[in-house]
Amino acid sequence: MIEEPGSITCIYCEAEAKIFDERAFHRYAPVFGPFRIFICKTCGALLTNPIPDEKVADAMYRSFDGGMYSKARALRRKYPLKTWFRQCLKHMMQDTGLHNKKDFTWIDIGAGEGEMAELMQKQFPNHDGTAIDFHNVPERLRNQHITWIATDLNKTFPVELEQADLVFAITVLEHMANPVDFIRSALGLLKPGGVMYLNCPRADSAAFKILGKKWPYYIPGEHITIPSIRGLQKLMDRECSRLFKAGYEVKIKPVILPYPFGFYLGYYLPFLERVLPFSFDVYLPTGLLECQVKRCH
Ligand SMILES: [Zn+2]
Numbered sequence: 001m002i003e004e005p006g007s008i009t010c011i012y013c014e015a016e017a018k019i020f021d022e023r024a025f026h027r028y029a030p031v032f033g034p035f036r037i038f039i040c041k042t043c044g045a046l047l048t049n050p051i052p053d054e055k056v057a058d059a060m061y062r063s064f065d066g067g068m069y070s071k072a073r074a075l076r077r078k079y080p081l082k083t084w085f086r087q088c089l090k091h092m093m094q095d096t097g098l099h100n101k102k103d104f105t106w107i108d109i110g111a112g113e114g115e116m117a118e119l120m121q122k123q124f125p126n127h128d129g130t131a132i133d134f135h136n137v138p139e140r141l142r143n144q145h146i147t148w149i150a151t152d153l154n155k156t157f158p159v160e161l162e163q164a165d166l167v168f169a170i171t172v173l174e175h176m177a178n179p180v181d182f183i184r185s186a187l188g189l190l191k192p193g194g195v196m197y198l199n200c201p202r203a204d205s206a207a208f209k210i211l212g213k214k215w216p217y218y219i220p221g222e223h224i225t226i227p228s229i230r231g232l233q234k235l236m237d238r239e240c241s242r243l244f245k246a247g248y249e250v251k252i253k254p255v256i257l258p259y260p261f262g263f264y265l266g267y268y269l270p271f272l273e274r275v276l277p278f279s280f281d282v283y284l285p286t287g288l289l290e291c292q293v294k295r296c297h
Contacts, residue, residue, distance in 0.1 A: 008038050008049045011180055012231025015042035021213065024220035028069045032060050035220045043231035044204040048224045051177045054154075060221060066113050067135065069222070075267065076113075079260035083281045085119050085170075087257060091290055092168050092197035103127060104165035107189055110153055110172030114141040121146055130161065154178065156185065163191040171288075173200040174223040183235060187243055187293065196293040199255060204228035205287025216267070217287060229254070229289055236293060247296035255290040256283050 010017045017038040025033030038047045052060075065073040098104050104127055108117045111131035120129050121144050130147040137148040151158050154177045167189045176182040190196055201217035202208075203226040208215045217223060227235070229252050240248040262279035265272050 008047065010038075010040035010043060010045055010047060010231060011178075011225065011235070012045045012227050013040060013043040013234040015040055017041060017045070017047055020046065021220070024213075026060070026221040027219055028071065029060065029063065032056060032221045037220055039203070040228070040231060043234070044228040045231040046203045046218075046223075046226040048220065051224060052221055054177075056221070057177070061134070066138070067133070068112075069219075071267075075263050078266070079263040079279055080115065081257075081259065081263075083258045083260075085115050088116060088168075088170055088197075088199065089119055089123065091255070092166065092195070092292065094292070096166070096195045096292075096294070098166060098195065101165065105129070105162075105191075106166040106168070107132065107161065107164045109133075109167065109169040109186055110175070111141075111148075112138070112170075114138040114144075114146075116168070116170050117141055117146050118144065130164070132157070132161065153182065157189070161189060163189050163194070165191050165194045166197070167194065168197040170198070171200055173198055174217070174226050177224055179225050179227070180235065180239070184239055184243075187239055187295075190293075190295040192295060192297050194295050196295075197290070199257070199288055199290040201226045201287055202228055202232075202254065202289040203287075204230065205254065205285070207285060207287035215287065227289070232289065232291060236291065240293060240295075244295050249294040249296065250291065251293075252289055252291040254285070255288050256285055257288055258283050259286070 006019050008017050017040040020039040021037040023034035024037045035048050038049055061067055093099060106120055106129045108131040111117050111133045117131040118140055132149045132151055136150050149158055167186055173179055186196055233252050236250045258281035260279040261282045262273055262276050265276055
């Protein structure tokens with residue numbers, strides 16, 4: 001399509017996207033910016049254009065702690081998202097038949113500090129698992145029976161990465177410079193009969209509509225694109241039909257992931273968090289989606 005000045009093409013649904021924020025800065029590290037944020041007129045996805053320079057992204061992540069803004073990382077360490085990851089595991093295995101398969105293999109793309117990979121290892125100790133991310137192997141995975149590959153997730157995946165039965169990416173897509181290439185690479189890792197699971201924020205959520213730029217997942221420079229359910233469906237259909245012809249199934253739906261109450265308090269009311277006697281899980285519609293793709297044959 002021909003783009004009008006001030007508009008770009010949505011990489012998810014390929015319709016026109018208009019400017020949403022001409023000069024956006026990283027909400028917690030405002031030295032990073034300005035970025036130009038667009039919103040798709042048709043599917044509602046949020047997009048950054050131009051894509052932040054590789055050097056800027058590099059400097060940003062180096063200034064963070066474990067790939068995450070330091071306040072968020074400290075709160076994640078204090079209030080581990082245990083129920084959150086257990087729910088991811090349950091949902092990604094749902095209706096897949098993998099539970100009955102004795103020797104399925106898995107790949108965790110963008111494994112971060114290794115919480116999900118560690119959980120997989122506990123649940124399926126005899127299965128071969130691989131975890132990949134930009135950085136070196138995190139502390140918690142050092143002595144685990146998991147293959148770790150440090151690689152740039154924005155580039156072509158390394159050749160030593162073999163196809164697996166289960167491929168997952170937990171809140172990774174929104175960080176990718178080019179989500180189309182990323183999804184293509186991730187789908188390419190599926191064995192026949194394999195399953196891919198991902199989750200990420202969704203820009204068509206009520207939370208974003210109500211909160212706008214105050215939405216917690218609106219983090220310019222760090223969350224490069226945020227899809228909508230409709231937009232991600234279009235992208236998945238395009239890529240899956242190209243790769244798997246008609247032999248695939250895509251399911252995308254909103255999901256509520258539980259966060260510990262202390263995590264929320266620490267973010268918004270830290271003075272109360274310091275005196276919180278105990279934490280518990282809270283289910284709030286923060287605006288996330290989950291997507292499961294089955295490669296049939
Ligand atoms: Zn779109």
